[in-house]
Amino acid sequence: MNIEINMNELAELVKNKDYRKLKFLLERMNEADVAEFLEELDVKESVLVYRMLPKSTATEVFAFLPVEIQREIINAMTDAELQSIVEDLFVDDAVDMLEELPATVVRRVLENATPETRKVINQFLNYPEDSAGSIMTSEYIALRRTMTVSQSFDYIRAHGQEKETIYVLFVIDEERRLEGVVTVKDLLMHSYEVPIADFMETNIISATTTDDQEEVANAMRKYDLMSLAVVDKENRLVGIITVDDAVDVMQEETTEDIEKMAAILPTEKPYLKTSVFETWKARIPWLMLLMISATFTGLIIDSFESALAACTVLTGFIPMLMDTGGNSGSQASVTVIRGLSLKEIEFPDLLKVIWKEIRVAFFCGVTLALINFVKIWIIDRGLFGRSEITLAVDAVVCLTLLMTIVCAKCIGCTLPMLADKLGFDPAVMASPFITTIVDAVSLLIFFQFARLFLHLV
Amino acid sequence: MNIEINMNELAELVKNKDYRKLKFLLERMNEADVAEFLEELDVKESVLVYRMLPKSTATEVFAFLPVEIQREIINAMTDAELQSIVEDLFVDDAVDMLEELPATVVRRVLENATPETRKVINQFLNYPEDSAGSIMTSEYIALRRTMTVSQSFDYIRAHGQEKETIYVLFVIDEERRLEGVVTVKDLLMHSYEVPIADFMETNIISATTTDDQEEVANAMRKYDLMSLAVVDKENRLVGIITVDDAVDVMQEETTEDIEKMAAILPTEKPYLKTSVFETWKARIPWLMLLMISATFTGLIIDSFESALAACTVLTGFIPMLMDTGGNSGSQASVTVIRGLSLKEIEFPDLLKVIWKEIRVAFFCGVTLALINFVKIWIIDRGLFGRSEITLAVDAVVCLTLLMTIVCAKCIGCTLPMLADKLGFDPAVMASPFITTIVDAVSLLIFFQFARLFLHLV
Numbered sequence: 001m002n003i004e005i006n007m008n009e010l011a012e013l014v015k016n017k018d019y020r021k022l023k024f025l026l027e028r029m030n031e032a033d034v035a036e037f038l039e040e041l042d043v044k045e046s047v048l049v050y051r052m053l054p055k056s057t058a059t060e061v062f063a064f065l066p067v068e069i070q071r072e073i074i075n076a077m078t079d080a081e082l083q084s085i086v087e088d089l090f091v092d093d094a095v096d097m098l099e100e101l102p103a104t105v106v107r108r109v110l111e112n113a114t115p116e117t118r119k120v121i122n123q124f125l126n127y128p129e130d131s132a133g134s135i136m137t138s139e140y141i142a143l144r145r146t147m148t149v150s151q152s153f154d155y156i157r158a159h160g161q162e163k164e165t166i167y168v169l170f171v172i173d174e175e176r177r178l179e180g181v182v183t184v185k186d187l188l189m190h191s192y193e194v195p196i197a198d199f200m201e202t203n204i205i206s207a208t209t210t211d212d213q214e215e216v217a218n219a220m221r222k223y224d225l226m227s228l229a230v231v232d233k234e235n236r237l238v239g240i241i242t243v244d245d246a247v248d249v250m251q252e253e254t255t256e257d258i259e260k261m262a263a264i265l266p267t268e269k270p271y272l273k274t275s276v277f278e279t280w281k282a283r284i285p286w287l288m289l290l291m292i293s294a295t296f297t298g299l300i301i302d303s304f305e306s307a308l309a310a311c312t313v314l315t316g317f318i319p320m321l322m323d324t325g326g327n328s329g330s331q332a333s334v335t336v337i338r339g340l341s342l343k344e345i346e347f348p349d350l351l352k353v354i355w356k357e358i359r360v361a362f363f364c365g366v367t368l369a370l371i372n373f374v375k376i377w378i379i380d381r382g383l384f385g386r387s388e389i390t391l392a393v394d395a396v397v398c399l400t401l402l403m404t405i406v407c408a409k410c411i412g413c414t415l416p417m418l419a420d421k422l423g424f425d426p427a428v429m430a431s432p433f434i435t436t437i438v439d440a441v442s443l444l445i446f447f448q449f450a451r452l453f454l455h456l457v
Numbered sequence: 458m459n460i461e462i463n464m465n466e467l468a469e470l471v472k473n474k475d476y477r478k479l480k481f482l483l484e485r486m487n488e489a490d491v492a493e494f495l496e497e498l499d500v501k502e503s504v505l506v507y508r509m510l511p512k513s514t515a516t517e518v519f520a521f522l523p524v525e526i527q528r529e530i531i532n533a534m535t536d537a538e539l540q541s542i543v544e545d546l547f548v549d550d551a552v553d554m555l556e557e558l559p560a561t562v563v564r565r566v567l568e569n570a571t572p573e574t575r576k577v578i579n580q581f582l583n584y585p586e587d588s589a590g591s592i593m594t595s596e597y598i599a600l601r602r603t604m605t606v607s608q609s610f611d612y613i614r615a616h617g618q619e620k621e622t623i624y625v626l627f628v629i630d631e632e633r634r635l636e637g638v639v640t641v642k643d644l645l646m647h648s649y650e651v652p653i654a655d656f657m658e659t660n661i662i663s664a665t666t667t668d669d670q671e672e673v674a675n676a677m678r679k680y681d682l683m684s685l686a687v688v689d690k691e692n693r694l695v696g697i698i699t700v701d702d703a704v705d706v707m708q709e710e711t712t713e714d715i716e717k718m719a720a721i722l723p724t725e726k727p728y729l730k731t732s733v734f735e736t737w738k739a740r741i742p743w744l745m746l747l748m749i750s751a752t753f754t755g756l757i758i759d760s761f762e763s764a765l766a767a768c769t770v771l772t773g774f775i776p777m778l779m780d781t782g783g784n785s786g787s788q789a790s791v792t793v794i795r796g797l798s799l800k801e802i803e804f805p806d807l808l809k810v811i812w813k814e815i816r817v818a819f820f821c822g823v824t825l826a827l828i829n830f831v832k833i834w835i836i837d838r839g840l841f842g843r844s845e846i847t848l849a850v851d852a853v854v855c856l857t858l859l860m861t862i863v864c865a866k867c868i869g870c871t872l873p874m875l876a877d878k879l880g881f882d883p884a885v886m887a888s889p890f891i892t893t894i895v896d897a898v899s900l901l902i903f904f905q906f907a908r909l910f911l912h913l914v
Contacts, residue, residue: 001662001663001664001665001668001672001673001676002661002662002663002664003662003676028660030660030662030680032679032680032681153645156645157645157646160642160645160646161646166641166642166645167624167641167642184623184624184641184645185617185623185624188610188613188614188617188623188641189614189617189618203485203487204459205458205459205460205487206458206459207458208458211458215458216458219458219460221701221704221705221708222489223487223489224489224701226683226700243683243700243704244678244681247678247700247704247707248678250704250707250708251678251707251799254711255795255799258715258718258791258795259791259792259795261715261718261791262787262788262790262791262792262887262888263784263787263788264788264791264792270796270799270801271792271793271796271801271802271810272796272801272802272806272809272810272813276813276816276817276820277820279813279817280817280820280821280824283785283788283817283821284820284821284824284825286784287781287784287785287788287821287825288824288825288828290780290781290784291777291780291781291825291828291829292832294776294777294780294781295777295832297776297777297780298773298774298775298776298777299773301772301773301775301776302770302772302773305769305770305772305773308769308772309766309769312762312765312766313759313762315758315759315762315765315772316755316756316758316759316762317755318755318758318775318776319751319754319755319758319775319779319896319900320748320751320752320754320755322776322779323747323748323751323754323889323892323893323896324744324747324748324751326889326892327720327743327744327747327748327889327892328740328744330719330720330888330889331719331720331721331740331744333719334715334716334718334719334721335716335719335721335728336728338712338715338716339727339728339729342708342712342727344727344728344729345728345729349729352729353728353729356729356733356736359733360733360736360737360740363733363734363737363741364737364740364741364744367737367741367745368741368744368745368748371745371748372748375749375752430719431719431787431888431889432780432783432784432787432888435780435783435784435892436780439776439780443776
């Protein structure tokens with residue numbers, strides 16, 4: 001792709017104070033890249049460079065910046081400059097920013113907004129986090145059903161400049177109730193004199209302000225929507241969500257899922273921006289909980305201490321059994337978690353999923369048990385001459401392996417689905433959690449078989 | 458959201474052969490939902506219901522269907538019906554389908570396409586899998602720089618009906634070389650008589666046919682693009698990629714990453730559609746590899762058999778140490794893998810990342826070691842009166858814990874970055890792989906400390 005940008009060259013220009021050339025290059029760059037470059041600079045420099053940007057792109061660059069740099073830029077601005085930024089920003093970007101700024105800065109921003117903007121921003125700030133209301137914007141074009149194609153184009157020409165999207169147009173009645181949707185494509189495919197009521201889509205997919213943002217993003221993906229109407233409880237249009245924001249939501253939610261699957265509390269900031277303390281805080285709770293759970297596994301070993309002492313060769317197989325069990329369980333749980341989050345699997349499929357996992361587990365178990373059986377017999381006993389590994393020991397290990405894999409896969413697929421059904425996030429039921437449970441299960445199976453076949457007490 | 462559809466009611470209508478009501482309802486449903494409903498039916502029914510759809514929506518529903526149902530429908534079609542479908546499908550959807558259909562069906566489809574369509578499809582089928590070429594489509598609108606706004610609108614009105622997007626228009630010269638991009642918004646914001654060369658964007662972000670699809674999707678997300686030009690090596694426009702396809706790529710690639718992180722070979726089909734054998738095939742290679750690796754961990758235990766026999770109390774701490782090490786390593790590796798795939802972390806950050814992980818690990822380690830030290834002393838020794846747990850044993854366990862966590866986090870963050878640098882997929886370096894390595898490391902540390910402090914041989 002043709003998007004390589006030489007950040008070093010730009011940084012060099014800043015260092016050498018060659019502002020003329022820098023300005024020339026910045027004006028030709030994409031706003032997202034300018035923002036990325038500002039992030040690489042230290043705070044003072046980034047404020048300095050930001051002020052070099054032409055007014056036409058400054059606001060857009062500002063919207064791309066992380067909140068720490070936004071704060072510094074705001075602090076360095078005059079009230080007049082601040083006012084122009086606040087009025088130019090799309091409401092969703094302004095709200096994103098205000099949600100993270102310290103209260104004193106928020107106050108200064110709001111004081112410099114027009115009463116109208118202030119009212120909208122305050123209203124948007126009240127929508128719950130992760131709701132459709134919190135990611136929507138108010139810059140959309142609303143038409144009336146009586147307008148013709150030609151009148152609609154005139155209206156778009158007059159009002160479209162500062163709207164986030166002009167391609168999907170919303171048709172509302174006097175009470176702002178949503179009546180229909182037309183696209184610019186529809187307009188272009190009909191003659192100028194036709195009223196839009198004749199061809200507007202009335203079977204509209206819409207969200208309410210309190211809908212979960214992930215659900216909204218999934219619907220936009222499923223239906224390939226470019227933008228989506230958000231209505232209040234009376235079906236009055238209050239905002240729209242555009243596909244670029246839906247894409248960001250999807251990425252955020254996926255990152256959150258992946259973090260939870262790795263036993264990390266989700267953080268919103270990128271890795272390199274979080275402090276050591278924040279990272280510690282996100283990781284320590286699960287580590288602690290899982291560590292304490294793992295001590296129960298230790299108790300199982302302790303309670304079979306005499307059996308292990310009588311047949312020490314068994315201890316060496318514990319890591320292999322525990323790891324394979326954990327891996328088998330993780331495979332099932334992660335597959336199911338992803339399926340749940342993409343809505344490919346739902347709770348009523350539970351029995352189907354379990355039945356499938358049992359069969360997969362059986363085949364995986366038989367494969368691995370056979371390989372292991374042969375390996376132990378030929379390599380461990382044959383090659384290394386470890387005569388303490390009897391046929392019975394080998395059988396115990398391989399039977400345990402098979403049973404463990406079947407149990408692990410059943411646990412691995414069931415727990416996420418139950419969690420989902422009970423309203424918990426299934427992502428928590430991933431590898432680390434499953435591993436801890438499966439460890440205990442595999443040891444219990446191991447020692448039961450050992451007792452049975454090796455007559456240990 | 459207002460998208461609840463009563464699939465059971467529809468299925469009931471199919472069962473009762475109430476086709477009039479069914480047809481009425483289907484005509485009012487979104488195409489994506491109709492496709493979802495067809496998937497739930499058995500094959501014969503779904504072909505039957507598909508044939509009830511009005512011609513205007515049939516092709517779009519067809520594009521949403523999984524390839525197995527597409528095949529059945531094609532087999533049930535006359536050549537004339539097939540021809541109409543092939544010509545109506547967008548090239549990217551046709552190519553997606555043909556890539557997975559059996560050769561005999563592909564031949565029949567191509568025979569029923571016009572020579573022109575056949576040529577385009579054959580060309581598109583030749584692009585490598587996962588390349589920009591494989592996901593692009595050829596239904597775009599190309600303009601000439603000399604056209605005015607008014608002429609452009611006329612052109613769109615005449616040619617836009619069957620294009621996938623009409624909002625981003627590509628300006629090309631006589632040799633189809635890409636010169637600029639204009640949006641319908643640009644057109645609407647300028648007077649009818651202005652030539653588009655006056656305001657077209659010439660600083661264009663484009664991809665080449667061989668670019669990786671993930672890279673393209675990431676760029677579209679970063680720059681908030683609705684569609685992107687794909688050019689060949691001579692900068693001639695050959696296709697476009699629309700945001701809905703980019704979104705699908707992002708989801709697919711994420712699913713692939715998540716599967717790899719769980720030691721599963723990626724499969725393209727949804728969970729419930731894959732056979733037991735396919736699932737087995739996707740899961741067994743890593744299970745096998747990791748099982749064999751884990752036997753090395755067993756060897757470590759075996760080689761310390763006498764030490765363990767002399768101090769049996771140590772064995773019970775093994776699961777806790779191994780699990781906590783594994784979890785710590787996974788946290789680091791998964792965070793880094795996600796950071797790499799979102800381009801938040803890159804190889805030059807390696808030292809920064811390691812230094813951060815060391816500090817986080819140190820604090821996590823100290824926290825857990827302290828908790829563990831107190832817990833062992835008060836609960837295990839105090840409450841359960843296990844006098845064999847001496848202060849030295851407690852110290853060995855807690856020091857091992859601290860050291861293991863530090864090593865685990867270093868390994869966890871380094872391996873994915875090295876894999877990425879060497880051109881491997883970092884996602885493979887996730888929990889299961891890291892756990893296997895960390896298991897061995899934690900045991901080696903444990904036994905070294907045990908030898909040192911408990912004077913075992």
